[in-house]
Amino acid sequence: MPHHSTITFLSDFGHQDEFVGVVHSVIRSIAPEVAVVDLTHGIRPHDVRAGALALARSVEYLCPGVVLAVVDPGVGTDRRAVAVEVGDGVSVLVGPDNGLLASAVAMVGGASRAVELTSTDHQLPRIGSTFDGRDVFAPAAAHLAMGVDLTEFGPLIDPATLMPGLLPIIGVEDGALVMEALWIDQYGNVQLNISPDDLADWGDPFTLVVADRRQTIAMRRAYREIGTNEVGAVVDSSGLVSLAVNGGSAAATLGISPNDELRIERLDGPSGFSTPVTLGRSE
Amino acid sequence: MPHHSTITFLSDFGHQDEFVGVVHSVIRSIAPEVAVVDLTHGIRPHDVRAGALALARSVEYLCPGVVLAVVDPGVGTDRRAVAVEVGDGVSVLVGPDNGLLASAVAMVGGASRAVELTSTDHQLPRIGSTFDGRDVFAPAAAHLAMGVDLTEFGPLIDPATLMPGLLPIIGVEDGALVMEALWIDQYGNVQLNISPDDLADWGDPFTLVVADRRQTIAMRRAYREIGTNEVGAVVDSSGLVSLAVNGGSAAATLGISPNDELRIERLDGPSGFSTPVTLGRSE
Amino acid sequence: MPHHSTITFLSDFGHQDEFVGVVHSVIRSIAPEVAVVDLTHGIRPHDVRAGALALARSVEYLCPGVVLAVVDPGVGTDRRAVAVEVGDGVSVLVGPDNGLLASAVAMVGGASRAVELTSTDHQLPRIGSTFDGRDVFAPAAAHLAMGVDLTEFGPLIDPATLMPGLLPIIGVEDGALVMEALWIDQYGNVQLNISPDDLADWGDPFTLVVADRRQTIAMRRAYREIGTNEVGAVVDSSGLVSLAVNGGSAAATLGISPNDELRIERLDGPSGFSTPVTLGRSE
Numbered sequence: 001m002p003h004h005s006t007i008t009f010l011s012d013f014g015h016q017d018e019f020v021g022v023v024h025s026v027i028r029s030i031a032p033e034v035a036v037v038d039l040t041h042g043i044r045p046h047d048v049r050a051g052a053l054a055l056a057r058s059v060e061y062l063c064p065g066v067v068l069a070v071v072d073p074g075v076g077t078d079r080r081a082v083a084v085e086v087g088d089g090v091s092v093l094v095g096p097d098n099g100l101l102a103s104a105v106a107m108v109g110g111a112s113r114a115v116e117l118t119s120t121d122h123q124l125p126r127i128g129s130t131f132d133g134r135d136v137f138a139p140a141a142a143h144l145a146m147g148v149d150l151t152e153f154g155p156l157i158d159p160a161t162l163m164p165g166l167l168p169i170i171g172v173e174d175g176a177l178v179m180e181a182l183w184i185d186q187y188g189n190v191q192l193n194i195s196p197d198d199l200a201d202w203g204d205p206f207t208l209v210v211a212d213r214r215q216t217i218a219m220r221r222a223y224r225e226i227g228t229n230e231v232g233a234v235v236d237s238s239g240l241v242s243l244a245v246n247g248g249s250a251a252a253t254l255g256i257s258p259n260d261e262l263r264i265e266r267l268d269g270p271s272g273f274s275t276p277v278t279l280g281r282s283e
Numbered sequence: 284m285p286h287h288s289t290i291t292f293l294s295d296f297g298h299q300d301e302f303v304g305v306v307h308s309v310i311r312s313i314a315p316e317v318a319v320v321d322l323t324h325g326i327r328p329h330d331v332r333a334g335a336l337a338l339a340r341s342v343e344y345l346c347p348g349v350v351l352a353v354v355d356p357g358v359g360t361d362r363r364a365v366a367v368e369v370g371d372g373v374s375v376l377v378g379p380d381n382g383l384l385a386s387a388v389a390m391v392g393g394a395s396r397a398v399e400l401t402s403t404d405h406q407l408p409r410i411g412s413t414f415d416g417r418d419v420f421a422p423a424a425a426h427l428a429m430g431v432d433l434t435e436f437g438p439l440i441d442p443a444t445l446m447p448g449l450l451p452i453i454g455v456e457d458g459a460l461v462m463e464a465l466w467i468d469q470y471g472n473v474q475l476n477i478s479p480d481d482l483a484d485w486g487d488p489f490t491l492v493v494a495d496r497r498q499t500i501a502m503r504r505a506y507r508e509i510g511t512n513e514v515g516a517v518v519d520s521s522g523l524v525s526l527a528v529n530g531g532s533a534a535a536t537l538g539i540s541p542n543d544e545l546r547i548e549r550l551d552g553p554s555g556f557s558t559p560v561t562l563g564r565s566e
Numbered sequence: 567m568p569h570h571s572t573i574t575f576l577s578d579f580g581h582q583d584e585f586v587g588v589v590h591s592v593i594r595s596i597a598p599e600v601a602v603v604d605l606t607h608g609i610r611p612h613d614v615r616a617g618a619l620a621l622a623r624s625v626e627y628l629c630p631g632v633v634l635a636v637v638d639p640g641v642g643t644d645r646r647a648v649a650v651e652v653g654d655g656v657s658v659l660v661g662p663d664n665g666l667l668a669s670a671v672a673m674v675g676g677a678s679r680a681v682e683l684t685s686t687d688h689q690l691p692r693i694g695s696t697f698d699g700r701d702v703f704a705p706a707a708a709h710l711a712m713g714v715d716l717t718e719f720g721p722l723i724d725p726a727t728l729m730p731g732l733l734p735i736i737g738v739e740d741g742a743l744v745m746e747a748l749w750i751d752q753y754g755n756v757q758l759n760i761s762p763d764d765l766a767d768w769g770d771p772f773t774l775v776v777a778d779r780r781q782t783i784a785m786r787r788a789y790r791e792i793g794t795n796e797v798g799a800v801v802d803s804s805g806l807v808s809l810a811v812n813g814g815s816a817a818a819t820l821g822i823s824p825n826d827e828l829r830i831e832r833l834d835g836p837s838g839f840s841t842p843v844t845l846g847r848s849e
Contacts, residue, residue: 006311008304014608014752015298015581018620021574021605025627028572028603032629037311039304042297045753046813054301061417062308063315073813076788076800129788130755131803134627186297187328189413222359222412234359237414247329247356289594291587298581320594322587325580337584344700345591346598469580470611472696505642505695517642520697530612530639 003147004065004092007036010055011070011133012043019131023068023138026124030142037063046073048100050258052165053183056103057238062091067104068141069095076129081117081136084162085150088112092150094141096132102165111159118154168193168259175270176209176263177202181256182240188249190256191242194264196235202264208243209263210254216267217243286430287348287375290319293338294353294416295326302414306351306421309407313425320346329356331383333541335448336466339386340521345374350387351424352378359412364400364419367445368433371395375433377424379415385448394442401437451476451542458553459492459546460485464539465523471532472525473539477547479518485547491526492546493537499550500526569713570631570658573602576621577636577699578609585697589634589704592690596708603629612639614666616824618731619749622669623804628657633670634707635661642695647683647702650728651716654678658716660707662698668731677725684720734759734825741836742775742829743768747822748806754815755808756822760830762801768830774809775829776820782833783809 007027013019020041027036039058043051051071059067064087072079072095080097086108093101094117105111117123117136122143124135140153150156168180170193177198183191196219199206205218208231219233219241226232226246231253236242243250256262290310296302303324310319322341326334334354342350347370355362355378363380369391376384377400388394400406400419405426407418423436433439451463453476460481466474479502482489488501491514502516502524509515509529514536519525526533539545573593579585586607593602605624609617617637625633630653638645638661646663652674659667660683671677683689683702688709690701706719716722734746736759743764749757762785765772771784774797785799785807792798792812797819802808809816822828 005315008308010301010304015606016608016752018576018606018624019751021576021603022624022627024603025574025605025624025629028601028629029627032571035311037304037307039308040298040301042299058301058305058308061305061312063311074788074790077790127805128801128803130800130808134803185302186299222357224357224360234413235411237411237417239410242413288598291591293584293587318594320587320590322591323581323584325582341584341588341591344588344595346594468585469582505640507640507643517696518694520694520700522693525696 002031002034002145004145005034006063006065007031007034007068007141007145008039008062008065009036009068010039010043010051011041012045012047012051013041013070013133014045015041019133022134026134026138027142030139031145034142034145043071047071048073048098049166050183051100052103055101056107057183059104059107064090066141066145067091067093067101068137069093069100070133070137071100072096072098072132074098075132080157081132081140082157082162083115083117083140083144083150083153084111084159085113086111092144094137094144097163099163099165102163103167105162106165111162113150114157114159114162115150116154116157119152122148122153170194170198176265178261178263181251181258181260181262184251184256184258188251188253189236189242189244190250190254191236191238191240192262194241195239196241199241199264203266205267207265207267208254209265210256210260215254223247285314285317285428287428288317289346289348290314290317290351290424290428291322291345291348292319292351293322293326293334294324295328295330295334296324296353296416297328298324302416305417309417309421310425313422314428317425317428326354330354331356331381332449333466334383335386338384339390340466342387342390347373349424349428350374350376350384351420352376352383353416353420354383355379355381355415357381358415363440364415364423365440365445366398366400366423366427366433366436367394367442368396369394375427377420377427380446382446382448385446386450388445389448394445396433397440397442397445398433399437399440402435405431405436453477453481459548461544461546464534464541464543464545467534467539467541471534471536472519472527473533473537474519474521474523474525475545477524478522479524482524482547486549488550490548490550491537492548493539493543497548498537506530568597568600568711570711571600572629572631573597573600573634573707573711574605574628574631575602575634576605576609576617577607578611578613578617579607579636579699580611581607585699588700592700592704593708596705597711600708600711609637613637614639614664615732616749617666618669621667622673623749625670625673630656632707632711633657633659633667634703635659635666636699636703637666638662638664638698640664641698646723647698647706648723648728649681649683649706649710649716649719650677650725651679652677658710660703660710663729665729665731668729669733671728672731677728679716680723680725680728681716682720682723685718688714688719736760736764742831744827744829747824747826747828750817750822750824754817754819755802755810756816756820757802757804757806757808758828760807761805762807765807765830769832771833773831773833775831776822776826781820789813
């Protein structure tokens with residue numbers, strides 16, 4: 001019986017090439033009874049932040065066990081390959097030390113131990129410098145699932161030295177709530193980094209400012225309750241506010257890309273948090 | 284031992300985001316020994332009809348057990364979430380009551396029982412209103428596979444009240460066979476809602492009318508037997524007639540989109556089924 | 567217990583339609599305890615060579631067992647459907663006899679036996695002529711995994727009669743190393759059919775000639791060590807030389823498509839391997 005029965009696997013490998021399949025094969029060669037759950041491989045290439053956000057959105061739904069996450073633009077350099085134990089060993093996250101794992105680790109209570117993956121005994125012979133998913137991370141995930149102790153993979157490292165995640169924060173500036181487009185899903189819904197509570201003081205409907213364009217937005221209870229030709233807002237499956245169009249793409253309608261800065265104002269204009277001088281500017 | 288060993292899963296979730304992986308995780312948390320077969324997640328977003336057609340094309344090849352189908356533009360509204368038992372319990376189909384399941388249910392002999400999924404005991408706490416795939420349908424599918432009885436999920440409903448599927452019918456009009464482009468696959472083959480028998484009276488080759496353009500089409504025995512620069516027709520893997528181009532896309536060549544109306548005429552012109560008056564119109 | 571516990575599955579079916587899921591269902595109906603590992607289904611439609619190369623790149627990492635490979639533009643014609651045994655029965659490759667399997671077979675030591683899949687006892691009733699993946703190859707793979715002997719599927723054929731793969735070779739011409747773009751992965755990296763050893767005599771950096779444009783390229787140890795606005799070369803995960811851009815697409819930057827011919831020259835011009843006469847041509 002393996003020690004962990006599930007490896008959950010996220011990457012930016014896409015489905016065009018055989019990268020995902022080769023990683024599955026390597027895992028199965030080492031740990032044939034362990035199931036691999038593909039979380040997603042559609043992370044935009046090299047987008048570490050998008051990978052970290054997808055992990056963070058999912059982590060509370062994942063099976064305990066090993067999480068294998070590979071979005072790794074620094075492959076082949078001296079960025080560390082790590083395994084991070086959480087929940088006193090209930091789960092272990094494996095991946096590059098580039099911030100990809102940080103938010104998920106934090107959401108489940110932080111790291112109890114961490115190790116740098118240096119032991120070549122638990123790696124495949126490295127061919128080239130470009131596919132540590134196959135040569136380093138997949139074998140580590142499989143051996144961890146089989147019960148090999150964390151300390152066999154290399155030296156313990158201080159979890160405090162792990163690269164932190166860079167999550168955007170919200171702020172108030174010139175009487176507007178300033179936020180970011182966290183995620184645009186395949187339907188074109190735009191997840192903002194604000195909860196319904198964050199919106200309490202800004203009214204419903206409110207004014208959304210995208211670049212220089214202003215749009216009135218109301219909270220709706222479901223996509224279908226957004227009117228024709230309306231952009232609405234819903235509480236989404238992460239408990240955050242998402243902009244949506246009924247049967248269409250809010251991102252396309254509003255011209256929003258991931259990471260874009262957005263602002264929300266009260267319908268009656270920038271709020272009293274701002275000074276009169278600010279409000280009095282002529283443009 | 285689970286009661287059903289397989290959950291077959293179809294959705295419009297795509298592979299860009301983590302939706303599919305989260306559903307797998309939720310199922311595995313409840314029913315770790317049940318296998319999940321991904322039928323496809325490439326249904327065009329919100330295209331209930333395309334999802335229903337994909338299920339109908341596949342249903343005779345699926346393993347008995349649970350079918351989980353989620354194409355759900357009405358998520359969060361009062362559209363019902365349902366489980367539909369077929370074959371006296373051999374299989375159960377789980378999804379929104381929006382017509383998605385209807386054709387597949389009909390093809391396997393109709394519903395023996397149906398239930399509305401209202402019991403929160405067999406759901407996850409709903410976060411937001413947008414992801415019943417995770418919060419309602421996946422847990423229901425997993426608990427059904429584990430042997431929880433249909434009646435535990437909510438009130439029995441009359442199968443006759445389930446939303447029917449809307450399958451296009453063929454007709455004869457002005458001496459032409461009128462049909463629809465049911466499905467365009469990734470190769471660009473255009474599946475029509477006619478069988479070879481439906482073509483018996485129309486000749487081979489025949490005239491295909493797309494918008495106002497006429498094209499002579501012959502039945503061929505294989506894609507490779509379609510000539511260069513020819514659009515041909517084959518009997519496809521559903522037993523229906525598909526338009527095809529050897530090594531290319533018939534849909535692109537002919538400018539056809541799903542659901543487009545198409546007409547077939549005899550090579551010698553609109554057939555005698557039509558009245559002279561009809562034939563004599565000046566345009 | 568099945569005879570082979572793994573079926574590795576590669577195709578050009580994509581993820582838009584239900585083809586992959588139906589093949590999984592057919593396999594699971596026949597061989598419920600056999601795991602199916604999806605190598606990739608993102609092979610460009612009908613691109614037999616790309617499928618053969620993906621198999622060849624992966625083969626040494628695959629689990630022993632059955633390999634099911636379907637890129638089959640000739641489906642429905644008299645091209646043979648075959649199963650090719652390698653390693654005296656350790657593995658069997660199943661697919662069309664069109665060169666798709668050839669390189670992988672060669673890389674694992676060649677065929678010990680081969681058979682043409684003609685026995686309808688081990689096929690599904692063929693509906694139409696277009697989906698042998700479902701009707702012929704998947705059932706064969708599943709029955710082989712369950713231990714049905716190769717000879718049950720049809721007549722033994724001489725492995726020497728199998729369609730060979732057409733792998734591009736490199737050459738020297740007019741003082742340049744002439745090669746081909748083998749593969750462009752989803753990141754835009756361009757794999758060449760040369761190893762670092764092949765480059766030994768050509769200097770580092772060297773001149774890459776794409777169409778008529780010349781570019782200076784240096785070998786780098788990792789993607790991240792390629793400078794801004796630089797196209798570099800790395801030893802990739804196949805041990806071959808790949809052109810790469812740090813955080814971008816080398817294929818897009820250089821305008822390279824798969825199969826394009828490329829040339830490498832010494833920085834100081836076409837090398838002395840060429841005769842003066844050749845060098846002296848006026849264009």
